[in-house]
Amino acid sequence: MKPRFGLQARFLVAITLMLGVVVLVLVLLMQRQQQMRQETESISREAVHRLVDTYLRDHAASLARRVAERLANPMYYRDLDAIGTVVRDNSRDSLVDYIRVYDLEGRLVHDGSVEIADFGKRMDDPLAAQAIAADGLHVQVSPTVVDASTPVMVGSERVGGVRVGLDLQVAGRYEQRNLSELGALMDDLAKRHLGWLALPLGLLALVSILAAWHVQRTLVRPIRWLAASARRIESGDYTVERLHSARTDEMGDLVRTFGRMSEAVARHDREVRRMAYTDALTGLTNxxxxxxxxxxxxxxxxxxxxxxxxxxxxxxxxxxxxxxxxxxxxxxxxxxxxxxxxxxxxxxxxxxxxxxxxxxxxxxxxxxxxxxxxxxxxxxxxxxxxxxxxxxxxxxxxxxxxxxxxxxxxxxxxxxxxxxxxxxxxxxxxxxxxxxxxxxxSRAMDHAVERRVHMEQELRGAWERGELSVVYQPVCRTSDGRVVGAEALLRWQHPMLGMIAPSVFIDVAEQSGLIEGIGPRVLRTACTEAMRWAGMGDGNDRLFVSVNVSPRQLRKGDLPDIVAECLRETGLPASSLHLELTETAVISDELQAAAMLARLHSTGVKVWLDDFGTGFSGLSHLRRVPVDGVKIDRSFVADLQRDPDDLALTTAIIAMAHSLGITVVAEGVEKEAQYNLLCERGCDLVQGYWLSHPISATEFAHLLARRGR
CATH class of the missing domain: 3.30.70.270 (Reverse transcriptase/Diguanylate cyclase domain)
Incomplete structure (x- = not known):
């Protein structure tokens, strides 16, 4: 194994060599000192001048915009006192030479003075033409001022403009004062530190240069390559050229390891991208x-x-x-x-x-x-x-x-x-x-969505404003034609739109969640009215009231508690309250519905399945979900006379329900012939326009008095 000459050892050797030659270059520092001072002063003057110039332009533009914003209403109403106050408030800055407010024709409206000597005169100074013609913020410079102009807007309407002029002479004095202070500081610094810092400063400079050269070659260059490659990988580009290094030190190990890592990351990225951009079920683009x-x-x-x-x-x-x-x-x-x-x-x-x-x-x-x-x-x-x-x-x-x-x-x-x-x-x-x-x-669809959103906004608070009311449609017994109860129906009388169809606003209430607040109020109102009918029924029959329950109320899970509270507050017997739920709401979560209906049954409340025959349930669902009655949908009742299939289906529903001990109600009865057909087939209860339209609680009480007593 080759001996390792590590990166740290190389750096120490390089530093030692640099320190040995530091003395040779110290003279250069002394020769360069004066020249650097001159260059520094020149650069400082240019920098300060640019800063001052930038500041003046930005300050003028900012001040013009601020004044224009405050002048919007005063200019719109031509309130000269308010305009003057705004101009004078913003003229207190020592840099401000003038603030001029003008109308759309470039005539002077106010200059901050009390007398406004040039009021109504068109501005004709050298900078006025460009300022008046500008559509937006416009900054221009003359030998004496920096002029910024901007229109005064009220909404999208231009009502005038404002010009702000900053005095360049005042700014020049400020610039000169800062340069003088800077020069004095530099003189003081040079006098205090030049003598005793020359040698160590020169030594440090030389050592730094040589050290930087060595580090650049042995450390910085590989690290820059690694950083550039890492940035490409970070941005999603994994086509990084692998750098082959023969070095035996730590940097060589790092370069070789990074190359292997980049290849592994590229493989994983291809797999992750495939998973991230593909739908897991269908294999389609996601x-x-x-x-x-x-x-x-x-x-x-x-x-x-x-x-x-x-x-x-x-x-x-x-x-x-x-x-x-x-x-x-x-x-x-x-x-x-x-x-x-x-x-x-x-x-x-x-x-x-x-x-x-x-x-x-x-x-x-x-x-x-x-x-x-x-x-x-x-x-x-x-x-x-x-x-x-x-x-x-x-x-x-x-x-x-x-x-x-x-x-x-x-x-x-x-x-x-x-x-x-x-x-x-x-x-x-x-x-x-x-x-x-x-x-x-089409654009009209946007309007439809907007109308739906507007209706939702209008529906909020409609109950408190007295726009929503509850009406009652009588339910009659076919055996003797007696009124045995009523269905509570919600109506919305809008002050501007008139009567809004329930099919429209109930859907909005359901989708927006407003039904969760409206539903319990309808229930409480219906129970309260039903208590007032006590004793007005026929014989020993107590009148009932049926209330529709939305799928959202059923899913929320607190319906039994709400019902129990309403019955307790109003004193209505549980057997006099019928809750109507749609087939779809029940079968969407049959287990939850069955558990909730069981809780309701335990209190004595009866449950009816509304719109029966239009959903997807049938006999198997009726066996698993406890209901007391079904309501044959009006779509079947409407065609009883013309469509044999509807007549056969209605007959089958009645027979099936009776076999399970379930009451059958037909809704939408609008003709005597429909009523007679339903009576012949043993339908228990009916409701519809032929018997009675939905009426107010007072009218329903009168109806009971006429028919029952």
Missing amino acids: RLAFRESLDHRLMLLRGAGRQLALLFADIDDFKRVNDTLGHEAGDEALLQFANRIREAVDKYGGDDALLARFGGDEFVILIQEGDVRAAATRLAEVLVAELRRPLDIQDRQVFLGTSIGITLFPEDASSASALMKNGDIAMYQAKVAGKNGHRFY
Whole structure:
């Protein structure tokens, strides 16, 4: 093994050699002393002058902007007293030679004086023309002043301008005074230290130069290479040329180790990037990689006159697969969807098309070849048709679909963030329009989103303002036509927009979470009114009130506690309160729903399943989830006379429910013939416009008085 002559030993030898020759160069210090003094003074003068000049320009510009901001309102209202106060307040600086406020024609409005001798006169000094013509901040210099001018703005409207002049003579005296002080300090320093510091300073300089040369060759150069290579690796460039070193010291070991490490990091980076930029389930590009690619393509397309289209595809009702079949089935559905989308994109998207999965059930496609609008339309139509076909999952067929939003560059937006936002909006509008279709983004969609946000803002506090009210639709017994209860319904009378449809604002309340505050209030109001009907029922029957419960209230988990508190506060018997839940809300989390309904049943409250027949439950869910009644959806009742299938389905629902001891309610009864058909098939209760429209609590009490007594 070769003996190691280490880096530290080399540095010590170099220092020893440098100290031996230090005496030879000391004379140079004395010769250079005077010259350095002169050069230092010259550089200092230039530096101080530049600093003063920069300071004056910045100070003038800053002062002009500050004065312009304070003059916005006074200039708008032509308040000369306020303008004068602002000008005089800012003229106290010793550097300020003048402050002149002028209107849009360049006529003087105020100069800070009491009399304003030149008021209304157009400024005609040498610097005035450029100051008046400038659209923004403008700084100019004359032999005597630094003049900064800027417009006075009120919002986007220009109402005038202001000029600030700083006196160069005052600044010159300040500059000269500082130079004199600097020179005096330098003289004092030279006198005190020149004699006894000359030798050690010269020795240090020489030793430093020689040491730096040696360290540069043996230490700095390899370290710089290592640092440069590390920076390239840090920035993501792993193509670092490996440096082969024959040195036997510590630096040689470090260089060789770093080379091996860089190769290992490059291998790991390739694997990490593959994992970071690929969706683990489908193998498609993920959100991160797609966004980087989109940013890069937009940068290349800007100014080139070419278009680009983004398609946002979201699977319709995908949550139903996870809820009913499990997450493994959901993953299988996603894989089949991804394969169908990939095949369609490969065939119709063009060579430069890019497909990515953004997570969940959302896929995004980028196309940029040819007529992108026509290509996007064709691809969207193909996707809607392909994804409508049934999926074979766990030996059963599952029918889903997809809603697609399309946005174009540069027609709709020029940035990646805006395009992605527009695509989401268009996709949402496709779902609102009925799902299983596509929509191009339009400015009107932004307005629709804005209206939804505005409605959410208006809905906040609507109860406190008295805009929300509860009305009651009577529920009648088919056996004798008696009123046995009522469904509580929420209404919104907006002071400007009038009566807003419940289907509109209830959805906003549900999505925004406002329903969590509104729902308990409706429940409490309904229970309070139901107590006032006590004793107004028919015979021994006590009137009930049914209240709708939103899926969000059910998911929150505190519904039994809220119900118990309302019953305790109002004194309403639990058997007189019916809670209505939709099928979708119940089956989305069947275990939680079953546990919560069991708690409600233990208190005596009854639970009805609303909109029965429109969801995906059926007999198996009715056996596992305890309910007391089902409400046949109005869509079946409406076509009882014309559609034999609806009549057969309604008959089957009634028979199935009765076999389980469950009460059946039909809603949306608007014709006598519908009522008669339901009576013939044994439907227990009915409600609808043919019997009564929703009415106020007072009107409902009158109705009971007329019919029951």
